[in-house]
Amino acid sequence: MPDDTRHVNGATARDLLSVATLLEDPQLAGLYAYLYREEPVTVREVMNALDFSRETTQTLLSRLEEMGTVETLTDDEPQKYRAASIELSLSADQGDRTYTVTPALIDAVGRRTADGDIDTYIDRHGLAGLATALIYAVDREQSRVTHRLMARNLDIAPLEAEIILQALRPVVHDHFEIEVTDSGDVFESESNAP
Known part of the structure; x- marks a missing residue:
């Protein structure tokens, strides 16, 4: 029988680490907050609103996706992103x-x-x-x-x-x-x- 507790605790630990990372990195926090307020947004919209380069925007979006706090809504270009609700x-x-x-x-x-x-x-x-x-x-x-x-x-x-x-x-x-x-x-x- 699989250990569901370990999976739930692993997801909880990942959520805690994601939130801790957001709270320690103002640039990530700012991008997350912008996505949360303005969803859905494209890379170009992020670049214009936050005055980030394309490289910085894509790097930060990738980090947020890996953390599970942002998701890509479309596979088509331009891709649109949305922030997950956190509480x-x-x-x-x-x-x-x-x-x-x-x-x-x-x-x-x-x-x-x-x-x-x-x-x-x-x-x-x-x-x-x-x-x-x-x-x-x-x-x-x-x-x-x-x-x-x-x-x-x-x-x-x-x-x-x-x-x-x-x-x-x-x-x-x-x-x-x-x-x-x-x-x-x-x-x-x-x-x-x-």
Whole structure:
């Protein structure tokens, strides 16, 4: 009888390694996030949008395909690519807190090289801190929290909270539909959700 547990654990390990690679490489993360937001896209569209050379684009797409985070949709030229949906929950600090890695978090990491405020925040607070800040950024756009409340809850300076909330605002608007009704109630939903 085959050992299905080993296959499932092998797939889980591969998924974890793929997500870890995305979170460690801002260029891969940025490409993944672009594909997730704009799917389906061609190599030429990636080159134009991200200002990558053809060689860089094809190399990165191949790496993402090998990782199982991107798939080719057509065999015809020009080939079109789509990002797989990622949602992976991880526990940190001896299981006291759970963080969910989503395309929005991967996108925020991908913007690290272009946005010094995100880069600085990750250097100071790590990826878990960025994940927490992203939750506050969504709540801020829904008028549920202020930068001062975030600062108090996370024991950081109010200016630091305001800076990261502003830096994450484009990520929130690229991945979440934030709506305010006439009554002032706020609703959100993650875009591109399966």
